[in-house]
Amino acid sequence: MTSGIHHITAITRKIQANVDFYVGILGLRLVKRTAGFEDADQLHLFYGDGNGAPGTLITFLAWEDGSPGRVGIGQPAEIALSIRPEAIGFWLTRALTLNIQMSGPTQEFGEPVLRLKDPDGIIVKLVGEAAVAGTDPWTATGIPAADAIQRIRGATIFSDQPQATADFVVRHFGFRLVAESAGIRRLAGDAADVLDIRDAGGFWTSAPGTGTIDHVALRAPDRAAVERVAASLRAEQAGATNMHDRTYFYSLYVREPGGALFEYATDEPGMLVDETPEALGSKLFVPGHVLADPDDVRARLPQFSLPGEERMTERDLPFIHRVHRPEKSDGTALVLLHGTGGNETSLLPFGARVAPNATLVSLRGRSMDEGYPRFFRRITAVTFDQEEIGSEAAALAAFIDEANAAYGLSPDKTVFLGYSNGANMLGALMFLHPGIVRNAVLLRAMNVLENVPMADLSGTNVLMVTGQSDPYGPYAADMEAFLERAGASVENRTLPAGHDIGAADVDLVRQFVQRVTG
Template identity: 80%
Template sequence: MTSGIHHITAITRKIQANVDFYVGFLGLRLVKRTAGFEDADQLHLIYGGATGVPGTLLTFLSWEDGSPGRVGTGQAAEIALSIAPESIGFWLTRALTHNIQTTGPAQEFGEPVLRLKDPDGTIVKLVGETGVQPADPWPASGIAAADAVLRIRGATIFSEKPEDTAAFLARHFGFRPIAVANGIRRLAGDAADIIDIRDASGFWTSAPGTGTIDHIAFRAVDRAAVERAGAVLQAEGAGDINMHDRTYFYSLYVREPGGTLIEYASDGPGMLIDEPPETLGTRLFVPAHLQADPADVRARLPQFSLPGEERMTERDLPFIHRVHRPDNADGSALVLLHGTGGNETTLLPFGARVAPNSTLVSLRGRSNDEGYPRFFRRLTMTTFDQAEIVSEAEALVAFITEANAAYGLDPARTVFLGYSNGANMLGATMQLHPGVIRNAVLLRGMNALEAPQEVDLTGTNVLMVTGQSDPYGPHAAEIEKRLSGAGANVENRTLPAGHDIGLPDVDLARAFMEKVVK
């Protein structure tokens, strides 16, 4: 049995900040960008050396704007990267100049260690390791080869059963005990990778979320080795074991006795199976087994820029939101408000079909109704929380004002598109704050605001699209009456459909946008 670390996977909340840290600060190469193998709407980035060989790979699952996790028992808690011992001073200076939180240097098991925190708070240790050559050298900008990150040094596991955890890793993955100090058992693999097992008895349990490490993956020679290990683990009764073909490697997942998720991954086929070395990490890979439309996936995934590339930084505004700017943006914009149960990504593929050359800004409703995001609460099927409508309309107007400035949106060339609850929010906002929304598409909308408003909507253009068999369809007449009565130019189209939206809605919305946005 050979042994070593294949990769370490963690979870990030903001992918741009993550890229800036691991590529821009640490100097790793982005070797792969994929949609998640379990969820096509989850971006998965893989960093490493020049060709992405096992032992250099750090991977991140993007839970954009997700809740922070909690580091605790049954979880890996630190990532250790190897550098030359004489480079500690360089990295300390670099961290200070990049305003990155540091602790140390300090000695651990006779090695100098500088602790950093990435933007999510995950601890990254830079460990001065003597006599190590770079596993897969990559010429990072601003970092001399002598100071570069060399490889993964190891990881730390918090365990309430440190003896059992150590025995499990030794028995199944070839890591042997080499030292004990200060409540930490150190294990080493054949390639001198290390696993530190900290006795965390009495510590709180971990909780998954951003800023936590999801799993550690150990190296297997090939798929056959993974399958043999799976058979041994099953015979031992090691618990649930899942095997998967991840395209770039074949792997299994199992939890060690202390609860930490462990992956066992084959070295091949490797990161170069679908991209040559010179363009590695430049295109998005969408796993075929998900049967997802790649165009829809691209629209839903968060965008980011590598260091040196032109970028648009997402701003902290009153609503959690997602911005998608196409390469051929024409200066128009489409602002999207989802329906009940949706979120800031739900309407992005729809919006990309309606306006492929427009900047898309998609919001997440701030209200929570029976566990679902909404823009305001529903009291009955056709009555709504009036106070919340008023307050959320004010927040939406503040968002629009700030988004116009932050993203350079032209109000005259911006269309607002809402579906169901999102459409109702737009209809109410136009009545409460006339002139802020000049062009709107209301899909399956109805009037939600009870008190009539004396407003002037002259110059406002509205497309309403109602489903012929939509149970809420009969309620659309009131919002049409109010908007047109206030002077808006309202077009109401009826489709042979229910409450769901589809391609006919796309066609109508596209034609409307082409007409009102010059």
């Protein structure tokens, strides 16, 4: 049995910072970008050597702006990458020069080790491994071949049952015990990759989230080996296992007795199954089983630029938000505010269909109502928290001013589009801070202000779209009347629909956007 580490998968909060670290600083190659196999709205990036060979792959799931996790028992805790021992000095100097958090060098199991922290706080150990030889170290980033990262050296697993964890890996995955030191059992595979099982008894339990390592994938020679291990796990009643065809490998998942998640993945068919070596990592792969429109999936996924490519840096503004840049911009922009139960990705496909050449800026509401993001809270179905509406409208006005400067948005060529709760916030914003919004689309909107202030909205263009069978539809007339009283130019269209939005809304909004941004 061939044994070793196939890949290590972790979770990041900010994909651009992640790319800058693993490609720009560590010098790995981006070898694959995919939509998630379990959740298509989750970007999954693979980094590795020049050919994306098994044993070199570090992968990240993007939980953009997601909550941080906690490293603890039942979880991988460190990623170890091999370099030549004499390269430690190069990486020490590089870390100091680039202001990377680090510690060391130290000696572990007779090898020099330098620990770095990535932008999410994940520990990456650079290990000076004697006689290491990578298959195709990636040197396109300018790092000398002699100093380049060669491959994965190993991973550290925190376990409060270290003996049981070690025995499980040895029994099922072909590793063997090679050393013990300071509470760590070191297991090695045929490819000289190592798993360090650390006795973490008394430590706190892990919690999933950004800044944590999700799982370690071990190498299987072929699909038959995966199925044999699955059978042995079932015979042992080792817990739930499931097998998947991941296009680039076939694998199973299982948790060891201490709780850490392992994957067992085949080397074949590999990262080159759908791309040439020259184009590796250049296109987004959307799994075939995904039922959503691939274009909608692409619109929802976070964008990033490789080092050296033109980029728009996302700014730290009062609202969590997503910026989606079109391949070819026409200078227009849509600012999107979701409805109850949505988030900053929900309206991106709608916006991309309406204005494919517009920059999209999509916000996440900061209020929580029954566990869902909103822009302000409800008190009853038709009464709302007036104080919160006022404070969040002020925050939104500040966001708009800063976003205009940060992203180069032109107020005359920007259309604000809100759905349901987001539309209601836009309506309130126009009355409380007149002049900020010049073009607005209000989908399934109603007035939520108990006292509507007098405002001058002359020169403001508004499209309201109401569903004929929407239970909130009867309230739209009041909003239209208040807007017209303030001098806005209002077009209120009724569609044969309910509170949901669809293709007919897209057509109406597209015509409006083209007309007002002309």
